Amino acid sequence: MDNRIDLPPEELRRLGCAAVELMARYLENLPRSRIMPDSTAARIRAAVEEPLPESGADPAALLETVENVILPLSRQNGHPRFFGYVASPGTAITAIGDLLASTLNANVTSWRSAPAATELEHVAVNWVKEILGCGPEWVGLFVSGGSMANFAGLAAMRNAKAAGDVNRSGLRSGPALRIYISEEGHYSIRKAAGLLGIGRENVQFVQTDARFRMDLAHLRERVEQDRREGHSPACVVVNAGAVGTGAFDPLPEIAGFARERNLWVHVDGAYGGFAALAPSARRFFRGIAEADSVALDPHKWLYTSMGCGCVLYRDPAAARATFAHQADYTRVVGWERDEAFAFWDFGPELSRRFRALSVWLQLKHHGTKALGEAIEHNMACARYLRKLVEASADFEMMAPVELSIFCFRYAPAGFTGDLDALNERILFELQRDGSSYLSNARLRGRFALRGCVLNYRTTERDMEILLDDVRRAARTVMEDGR
Numbered sequence: 001m002d003n004r005i006d007l008p009p010e011e012l013r014r015l016g017c018a019a020v021e022l023m024a025r026y027l028e029n030l031p032r033s034r035i036m037p038d039s040t041a042a043r044i045r046a047a048v049e050e051p052l053p054e055s056g057a058d059p060a061a062l063l064e065t066v067e068n069v070i071l072p073l074s075r076q077n078g079h080p081r082f083f084g085y086v087a088s089p090g091t092a093i094t095a096i097g098d099l100l101a102s103t104l105n106a107n108v109t110s111w112r113s114a115p116a117a118t119e120l121e122h123v124a125v126n127w128v129k130e131i132l133g134c135g136p137e138w139v140g141l142f143v144s145g146g147s148m149a150n151f152a153g154l155a156a157m158r159n160a161k162a163a164g165d166v167n168r169s170g171l172r173s174g175p176a177l178r179i180y181i182s183e184e185g186h187y188s189i190r191k192a193a194g195l196l197g198i199g200r201e202n203v204q205f206v207q208t209d210a211r212f213r214m215d216l217a218h219l220r221e222r223v224e225q226d227r228r229e230g231h232s233p234a235c236v237v238v239n240a241g242a243v244g245t246g247a248f249d250p251l252p253e254i255a256g257f258a259r260e261r262n263l264w265v266h267v268d269g270a271y272g273g274f275a276a277l278a279p280s281a282r283r284f285f286r287g288i289a290e291a292d293s294v295a296l297d298p299h300k301w302l303y304t305s306m307g308c309g310c311v312l313y314r315d316p317a318a319a320r321a322t323f324a325h326q327a328d329y330t331r332v333v334g335w336e337r338d339e340a341f342a343f344w345d346f347g348p349e350l351s352r353r354f355r356a357l358s359v360w361l362q363l364k365h366h367g368t369k370a371l372g373e374a375i376e377h378n379m380a381c382a383r384y385l386r387k388l389v390e391a392s393a394d395f396e397m398m399a400p401v402e403l404s405i406f407c408f409r410y411a412p413a414g415f416t417g418d419l420d421a422l423n424e425r426i427l428f429e430l431q432r433d434g435s436s437y438l439s440n441a442r443l444r445g446r447f448a449l450r451g452c453v454l455n456y457r458t459t460e461r462d463m464e465i466l467l468d469d470v471r472r473a474a475r476t477v478m479e480d481g482r
């Protein structure tokens, strides 16, 4: 039978060139495009829904559909005024990395399956450790994202802290393992606690101080109370950049307390971890080497393309005891120590894509200096927005700017109505309008417009345009309401 799947080299060259042309056009036009498509689920579905194709189509026509239908009907996360959630724009070099990783299509389970990819992952993970200030004894690997990195870190914690052999026998009845996190913690921690059989209810919230950082006195109280009540305090999760406000919990003090009480310290640095590259943020990371596990997201503030998180463990034996599993088909036979290395001993996945290529390309191509400067500039843009807000008569800040997240609201003098409801409607109108995009946070019960600068394309001018856009949205909402 004919092999009709392989593209002949000449056709591949033509297709590849056309795809890269498309990439360049897309990125060139990005700053001028609408952020959110003016469409509906039904209209988008109608544009792409069709019967299961039995015969193939010309790839050039498919690229046309990507360019004319799929890209414009997408939310443009790489736009300089996309401030929603914690979204990286990616970079051209990591997009190319994805293409090349998919070309090799290595399955990075172990050295035996992917020798160069495994060594490259060791190199890239060692660089990440160095960026953070974790010692050479730490181990780590790339996972799909921050939620999975939090899950893996907490799985290692559970294995270390639960009574008996939890992998073998499951959680025994007895004192509940307790995890402590500030009220600003990310929901992936509770989700992981549920999945790990610890229970979402056993994630205990600790109050925050005026800067939305974990209040150490309240942490102590909670731990003491739990001990008195017969629970088993096991872990404290430190926000290294909380998702709502960017607050950075006091790491050295928490680590000191945790050491006294024999608690596992897990640092959630999914958003803020790579701020360690920016000289002005280095001070936040004091004490990181005393943590037991750290979750990071290269696909956030290292600006790589989507699908790359990273988990680091201080004690390789604790990680191995959690994840190693001997099946006949995973047995590594006859290799020396380094060549017998397997990622499945340190994380939940078996098949893994070649994530390290993009991280390696990003760090090699741009270098830590340029990346650190870009992160520094993101933080400067957030502080500039705060300055503009504080100098205005119609906006107010809702939280301090710690890293690059800013929370504020529209609060014109003389307005006596419901500011929460007003700002919620402004947010909807702003997102619909398409020039700037914010998301929201609830801070001490109040609705806040929330933005996160995570894009090396964003400038101070974008922060000025953002406030003009919010004012325009407010006018529309208030005129509609009359």
Ligand SMILES: Cc1ncc(COP(=O)(O)O)c(C=O)c1O
Pocket: 085, 086, 144, 145, 146, 147, 148, 150, 186, 188, 241, 242, 243, 268, 269, 270, 271, 297, 309
């Ligand atoms: C602090 C924090 N932790 C965890 C996550 C989850 O990361 P991911 O979306 O990569 O799963 C996020 C996502 O924004 C986050 O900001």
